[in-house]
Amino acid sequence: MSDQAQALRNMILQQNKPSSNKGTRILTVASGKGGVGKSNFSLNFALSLQKLGQKVLIFDADIGMANLDVLMGVPAPYSLYHLFQGQRSIHDIIQLGPGGLHFIAGGSGFRELLHLTEEQLQHADREISKVQGEYDLILFDTGAGLSREAERFIRGSHESIIVTTPEPTSITDAYALVKMVSHSHPDAKFKLIVNRVLDQREGRQTAEKMDLAAQRFLNVQLPYAGAIMDDPHVGKAVRRQTPFSLAYPDCQASRDILATARSYLEIPHVGDSTRTVKGFFHQWLNRKRNL
Numbered sequence: 551m552s553d554q555a556q557a558l559r560n561m562i563l564q565q566n567k568p569s570s571n572k573g574t575r576i577l578t579v580a581s582g583k584g585g586v587g588k589s590n591f592s593l594n595f596a597l598s599l600q601k602l603g604q605k606v607l608i609f610d611a612d613i614g615m616a617n618l619d620v621l622m623g624v625p626a627p628y629s630l631y632h633l634f635q636g637q638r639s640i641h642d643i644i645q646l647g648p649g650g651l652h653f654i655a656g657g658s659g660f661r662e663l664l665h666l667t668e669e670q671l672q673h674a675d676r677e678i679s680k681v682q683g684e685y686d687l688i689l690f691d692t693g694a695g696l697s698r699e700a701e702r703f704i705r706g707s708h709e710s711i712i713v714t715t716p717e718p719t720s721i722t723d724a725y726a727l728v729k730m731v732s733h734s735h736p737d738a739k740f741k742l743i744v745n746r747v748l749d750q751r752e753g754r755q756t757a758e759k760m761d762l763a764a765q766r767f768l769n770v771q772l773p774y775a776g777a778i779m780d781d782p783h784v785g786k787a788v789r790r791q792t793p794f795s796l797a798y799p800d801c802q803a804s805r806d807i808l809a810t811a812r813s814y815l816e817i818p819h820v821g822d823s824t825r826t827v828k829g830f831f832h833q834w835l836n837r838k839r840n841l
């Protein structure tokens with residue numbers, strides 16, 4: 551990218567101001583079983599929230615298997631790795647995706663983050679502090695499975711959206727994830743999304759069953775946050791490398807995700823002022839360094 555183009559890009563990114571002054575909300579999207587639609591949900595949920603006036607940054611936290619850039623069809627030359635290495639600023643590594651969506655790519659080389667110098671850490675600290683308050687919401691799309699990595703992201707977030715499909719294997723794995731996290735982190739807040747439903751009733755029934763089991767056996771609330779229909783437009787959009795809500799804005803999945811985003815914004819979210827973007831990364835990095 552030429553210096554001029556880079557300067558222009560940075561200017562656009564820095565003009566970013568949140569729609570409210572409630573502080574940046576940190577949200578993690580996770581699942582038990584893989585391939586249930588987390589990345590497609592995260593991307594299109596972020597775009598829908600943006601459509602509703604929110605400033606959103608989406609972060610590919612599927613480290614090593616990152617693919618948000620592939621779903622968006624946007625090459626991602628920089629990732630968090632470049633920031634921590636001290637080579638780039640936070641605004642350099644935030645890329646502009648389709649629909650003007652701001653995103654940070656996953657990338658590789660994260661093992662090397664275990665050996666950062668004090669100077670590199672200070673650079674990262676300064677840079678990360680800059681995004682605090684620039685966004686209404688930062689959304690982390692995590693990798694599949696009951697990984698310690700996903701658990702770490704959940705632990706640092708204000709809340710987590712657990713994605714499941716109505717299939718029993720997906721439900722039991724989602725339940726196992728909630729059980730694992732709530733065991734070590736009883737204050738974790740969850741919401742449930744049921745993806746690939748045949749109709750809305752199937753979504754509600756799946757969510758009710760899970761919420762009842764979580765309340766009874768884990769003493770955890772698992773409030774229903776919406777269902778997305780199984781829709782062939784999703785697969786078509788993935789092949790076109792365009793988010794489905796942009797490629798097919800009127801398809802059922804796009805309408806469902808917009809409705810989900812709308813109801814998400816209608817629920818008052820009690821802020822936790824002790825959680826900051828910088829604190830989130832500190833926690834994540836410290837744990838990594840202690841591995």
Ligand SMILES: Nc1ncnc2c1ncn2[C@@H]1O[C@H](COP(=O)(O)OP(=O)(O)OP(=O)(O)O)[C@@H](O)[C@H]1O
Nearest residue numbers: 584585586587588589590694746779780781784785
């Ligand atoms: N609502 C839907 N309707 C139809 N197909 C869907 C839907 N959601 C997801 N899919 C299909 O499932 C595939 C996997 O989706 P996605 O990559 O978002 O899952 P994931 O949970 O992020 O996977 P991983 O665990 O590997 O990160 C998509 O490529 C798409 O074909």
Ligand SMILES: [Mg+2]
Nearest residue numbers: 588589612692
């Ligand atoms: Mg994914």
